[in-house]
Amino acid sequence: MPNMLKRKSRLGALPWIFPALFMIFSFVLWPAFEMVRTSFQEVSSSGITKGWAGIQNYITLFDNPDLPNVLIRTFIWVAGIVFFTIIISLPVAQLLNAKYPGRKVVRWAVIIPWAASVVMSSTIWKWILDPYYGVLNKILMDLHVYKEPVDFLANSKQSFVWLMIVAVFVSIPFTSFVILAGLSTIPGDVVEASTVDGATAWKGYKNITFPLIKPALLVAMAINLINIFNAFPIIWVITAGGPGYETDTTTTLGYKISFRDQDIGQSASMASLNLIIILIFIGIFLKVSKSQEDK
Amino acid sequence: MTNLLAPKRHKRLTGKRVSLTISAWVLGFLFFAPYLQMLLTALKPKEEITAIPPTYFPKHWAFNNFIGVWKEIPLATFIKSSFIISLSATLIVMFIAVPAAYYVARNNFRGRKVFLFLVLVTQMFAPTALVIGIFREIAKLHLVNTYLALILIYAAFNMAFSIWILSSFFTSIPQEIEEAAWIDGCSRVSTLIRIVLPLSLPGLATAFIFTFIAAWNEFVIALTLTSSPEHEPLTVGLTALIGFYQVQWQYLFAGSLIAITPVVILFALIEKWLVGGLTAGSVK
Numbered sequence: 001m002p003n004m005l006k007r008k009s010r011l012g013a014l015p016w017i018f019p020a021l022f023m024i025f026s027f028v029l030w031p032a033f034e035m036v037r038t039s040f041q042e043v044s045s046s047g048i049t050k051g052w053a054g055i056q057n058y059i060t061l062f063d064n065p066d067l068p069n070v071l072i073r074t075f076i077w078v079a080g081i082v083f084f085t086i087i088i089s090l091p092v093a094q095l096l097n098a099k100y101p102g103r104k105v106v107r108w109a110v111i112i113p114w115a116a117s118v119v120m121s122s123t124i125w126k127w128i129l130d131p132y133y134g135v136l137n138k139i140l141m142d143l144h145v146y147k148e149p150v151d152f153l154a155n156s157k158q159s160f161v162w163l164m165i166v167a168v169f170v171s172i173p174f175t176s177f178v179i180l181a182g183l184s185t186i187p188g189d190v191v192e193a194s195t196v197d198g199a200t201a202w203k204g205y206k207n208i209t210f211p212l213i214k215p216a217l218l219v220a221m222a223i224n225l226i227n228i229f230n231a232f233p234i235i236w237v238i239t240a241g242g243p244g245y246e247t248d249t250t251t252t253l254g255y256k257i258s259f260r261d262q263d264i265g266q267s268a269s270m271a272s273l274n275l276i277i278i279l280i281f282i283g284i285f286l287k288v289s290k291s292q293e294d295k
Numbered sequence: 296m297t298n299l300l301a302p303k304r305h306k307r308l309t310g311k312r313v314s315l316t317i318s319a320w321v322l323g324f325l326f327f328a329p330y331l332q333m334l335l336t337a338l339k340p341k342e343e344i345t346a347i348p349p350t351y352f353p354k355h356w357a358f359n360n361f362i363g364v365w366k367e368i369p370l371a372t373f374i375k376s377s378f379i380i381s382l383s384a385t386l387i388v389m390f391i392a393v394p395a396a397y398y399v400a401r402n403n404f405r406g407r408k409v410f411l412f413l414v415l416v417t418q419m420f421a422p423t424a425l426v427i428g429i430f431r432e433i434a435k436l437h438l439v440n441t442y443l444a445l446i447l448i449y450a451a452f453n454m455a456f457s458i459w460i461l462s463s464f465f466t467s468i469p470q471e472i473e474e475a476a477w478i479d480g481c482s483r484v485s486t487l488i489r490i491v492l493p494l495s496l497p498g499l500a501t502a503f504i505f506t507f508i509a510a511w512n513e514f515v516i517a518l519t520l521t522s523s524p525e526h527e528p529l530t531v532g533l534t535a536l537i538g539f540y541q542v543q544w545q546y547l548f549a550g551s552l553i554a555i556t557p558v559v560i561l562f563a564l565i566e567k568w569l570v571g572g573l574t575a576g577s578v579k
Contacts, residue, residue: 016398017410020454027432027451028417060369079466092322100316102323108563109323112330112555115562117512119530120551123537124333127544133349143346156413173326178532181570230421234514251423259519262430268427273313275424282419 017055032275038268045262058271062078066245066253073160074249078281081228082221085171089220092172093179093213114173122237125166129153129238156246159239163247166234171227175220183209184214222285229278250274330555336546337361344544350459356543361553364546369524370553373532377554378527381510384449387504389459389499396461397487401470418455422448423515430519440522448520450511457502464498465491493566497568508558527535540547 016196042053093191131151140146153159234252241248258267304377339353436528437443450459476486521527
């Protein structure tokens with residue numbers, strides 16, 4: 001750390017960082033506080049606070065017969081999508097890093113789902129998966145995989161798998177670019193040297209490339225974890241959590257309770273529970289990544 | 296490895312090179328394909344969209360869908376709203392993040408760690424997770440259904456990334472350059488503006504474009520906080536085309552493409568810096 005102004009007191013920093021602090025306190029920490037507070041209040045459907053409710057909202061929430069399944073599904077959602085996104089992004093990043101004609105165009109193509117709004121990407125997937133007019137059925141029937149059109153979203157298990165596939169699709173571009181960023185810091189001769197030494201490509205990747213991109217990988221995982229947990233538009237556009245609550249995660253369930261069922265207190269308790277869950281996820285992640293580092 | 300061996304090596308790899316090229320192009324196509332489908336659907340006349348069996352390409356290319364969508368929904372208003380909201384949020388982020396990032400990069404003040412921790416916390420709290428709290432707060436401030444509400448929320452939640460990325464750019468600029476300017480009598484602020492910022496253009500561009508795109512694409516908060524077409528951004532406004540009984544797919548996708556194309560171009564422009572910027576910004 002450069003010590004140009006080390007003697008500066010805390011007050012000297014204020015003019016430079018006060019606006020940032022103001023924004024963090026007013027529009028990030030205040031809403032978080034407001035939400036937790038609301039979870040202990042009784043709020044009418046029009047949004048008027050009627051008074052304290054103690055833990056009544058939490059009791060109502062845990063009485064919801066759909067909650068256990070939604071919690072299990074949320075876990076599968078986060079763990080499954082992060083896992084497959086990383087597994088697929090590793091080779092994708094290698095391809096983006098390799099040298100071949102048209103690499104720039106390939107990189108641009110992979111960027112599209114990252115730059116495009118997730119709502120719009122979800123809408124096109126809903127249309128691609130349409131049982132009557134969707135192009136996926138058309139392709140599969142032309143390839144003689146199916147004789148009759150298939151309804152991909154016919155039951156909740158199947159549609160949840162498709163929701164996860166769409167989520168992996170929109171998560172890969174960011175993830176592979178972060179890994180690519182890690183790859184591009186590795187000098188070419190390091191990899192070259194390993195092949196000269198007679199190491200096989202796989203061994204070279206495992207022993208040399210992989211340890212070097214691990215920091216980038218961990219960052220990608222952490223950001224994916226947060227994004228996937230909070231992923232809303234994919235589910236909202238394609239199934240809206242339905243039928244019933246059968247494809248909901250805790251994020252979409254919380255939204256349904258507040259803005260459809262108009263039970264703001266209960267939904268605030270769902271969202272507060274969500275905050276605790278994400279903190280646990282991040283805690284586990286930090287612990288695992290730390291123990292990896294110590295190895 | 297001597298130069299003499301190089302051509303031979305190259306020849307040996309030709310077969311591998313071809314398969315590499317093909318797999319890379321297939322990969323690129325896979326990511327592009329859904330948006331190609333979006334374009335092909337946007338160019339079909341209404342009757343062809345619900346034809347059974349469906350077709351890959353339009354029989355009659357309905358280019359006028361891209362004109363019709365402006366009449367079907369107030370697309371110009373949505374674009375204007377999205378533009379005002381995203382640009383204002385981005386400018387606020389830049390004005391706040393640049394001084395904070397610069398000070399953090401150059402000074403070891405008391406409370407620096409606490410500040411960086413708070414910034415990290417902001418990055419972990421997605422607005423979606425706090426939507427109820429945000430709604431309650433904005434309602435109390437009487438800002439529901441205004442541009443200002445979305446501008447402030449987007450600025451607050453996207454600031455963290457810009458502070459990270461900018462401070463690592465500032466750190467990488469040698470201090471001596473600044474010290475020279477100091478001796479010449481430049482103040483701290485004018486050193487920042489005249490010396491540091493021009494040297495950090497890639498970082499500034501990356502932070503600017505990232506924030507702009509995040510605001511442009513945001514959906515949940517906009518869905519919750521806006522209730523009239525005059526204030527809805529594109530992401531929410533376009534959903535008006537999804538009716539209860541039928542969806543006007545051709546207009547929905549024509550509108551979506553009009554929304555997506557400029558941000559994809561912006562993103563492609565910073566692709567060169569994206570790779571370096573992501574390492575500098577997040578891998579720490």
